[in-house]
Amino acid sequence: MSQKHYEVVIIGGGISGSALMYCLANFTDIKSVALLEKYDTIAPLNSKGECNSQTIHSGDIETNYSFDKAKSVAKIAQMPIKYALKYNYENKFMFSHQKMVLGVGEKECDLIQSRFEIFKEIYPYLELFDKNELKSIEPNVVFKDHKSERSEKILAMGARVGQYTTIDFGAMSVSLVNNAKTISKDDYELHLNCNVKEIKKIGDKFYLKTNDSVITASCVVVNAGSYSLFLAHQMGYAQHLSTLPVAGSFYFANKKLLNGKVYMVQNDKLPFAALHGDPDILANELTRFGPTALVMPKLERYHGMDSFYDFFECLKFDKKIAKIFIDLLKDRDIANYLIKNFLYEIPFINKHAFVKEARKIVPSLRIEDIKYAKNFGGIRPQVIDKNSGKLEFGEGKIVTNDGIIFNMTPSPGATSCFATAKSDLEHIVAYLDGNFNIDKFNAEFFE
Structure with a gap:
């Protein structure tokens, strides 16, 4: 050799x-x-x-970020933007869209309002968009059809123009x-x-x-x-660590339904991104919804069976791992989330289940308006720490x-x-x- x-x-x-x-x-x-x-x-x-x-994750529309986390992320998010601007990559592989996080119902709208008051210190460009404003900038989040509006209270927080959002x-x-x-x-x-x-x-x-x-x-x-x-x-x-690979999948709408990124309010119990709709820059800005989150026994998603066997070697399953899994499933929110996301992957059932969730963003969405995005989505490893007995969210690094x-x-x-x-x-x-x-x-x- x-x-x-x-x-x-x-x-x-x-x-x-x-x-x-x-x-x-x-x-x-x-x-x-x-x-x-x-x-x-x-x-x-x-x-x-x-x-x-x-998505360039800046922390402005990710509602699971604390103030301190957002302050740190806001600085980090400028780094890929600075790089792209230095080499004139804007409108080549970096793009600007409007973006927002959408609250649906009284509880979520109150959260949006309170976050806006606090987080505008970090993001002075943030605006609040009520239903009337949304009719002009993202009409499909308001109208159930060409005549009637959704009945729930909605309020969004985001940026209309001037921010790089997509790479x-x-x-x-x-x-x-x-x-x-x-x-x-x-x-x-x-x-x-x-x-x-x-x-x-x-x-x-x-x-x-x-x-x-x-x-x-x-x-x-x-x-x-x-x-x-x-x-x-x-x-x-790091023999005390294991990994739980979580695959994210997407669905395409058959046309452009959203002008920018529309995120939903995050459940703080869940480490996975809340469902959102985006203009896909690799598909003529057709609207792409996702990601789903499916636990998958593979270290890589689309490359044969080797990573299936390697997953079990890396998992190092024992009583501690079993207890962590059982504790996770005891939480009703997590259990329901896992079941729901499993349904999103089953042919024939998946579109019916998914469209119900996506209607929180686009209430007029119909089953025939979407299709499963084949070969889209990847795997994100979630780290399990046997010593703490927890699924660790956030960065995984071994120095x-x-x-x-x-x-x-x-x-x-x-x-x-x-x-x-x-x-x-x-x-x-x-x-x-x-x-x-x-x-x-x-x-x-x-x-």
Whole structure:
């Protein structure tokens, strides 16, 4: 087998791995980096535009964010926007739409009103939209048909214009790799069809056995989604953690029903995104509804059965895991949510069940107006901590302080790719005694 050494090897060519490669090239003195992707293209899985909500999560219309979380996320969300503007990617893979979170009924409308008063400090562009205002900017959330209006009280909070809301993170991943290779005059390489089978550390080197070679590295960052924990377990790390892969699916309307993003109020008990409707930038802005949330015994959704067997190896099922599952199902909200989302995946039943939920956004929606979005949606790993006995929501990250990092679930999703990269950079340069130009980094992303 051939063998080549790099200072840093990144496993996983999605948005997080691509952003890290770009940041290493642009802000550090690291001279040799390899990005390894097991499939034949950059961002083939969750970062692919068809596999996520294409949303820049700023915290303004995500009602499960606390004030402090929103304040942090608002800053993080500017980073991919700054990057896209620097390279003139607006209206290429980054777009501006109106956006809002819609409250339906007295309780949700009161929540929207109170959040507006508090959160406008962070987001001064926020507006409140009552039913009359919504008739002009998002008429399909108001009218049941061409004559009658919905009877419930509704109130929305959001931004009408001027905010970037939408990114094709797959296209952005490609740009990040290309720009990293352009910036660096050193040894920055992309290896496609490069499946890492095993990682071992011998002395001060990591040995990565792939499908056709052995690569060595001084430092390794694993950005492989659900497989990050799988590889960590192989190396003996984080044995107390397990993963519950949750697949998100979507439905397409047969026409454009919404002018912008319309989110629903989030149930705080649930870690999954509330149902929303968006103009899909990869489907001529047809309205796409979703995501659903289905627990799936696979680490990857569309790629054969290998990840099915790997899921059970990664789950490490025992009495502690069983108790966590039982405790989750005892909660009526969670149990009903899981049952409902299971129905969304069953042919013939799925559309009937889903349209009832989607009518909360578009009350005139009919069964014949939607179709299941085949091959759309990805898998997000939810981390289970056996020590705490809980399903842990939010970011999943294992920092070993031994030259290898495992990133599982970035928060808030792809939007946080540069924030995740910054954290990784700090660990990498400390471990390798390298230099990170933080002033240049801050100038690019925050000024």
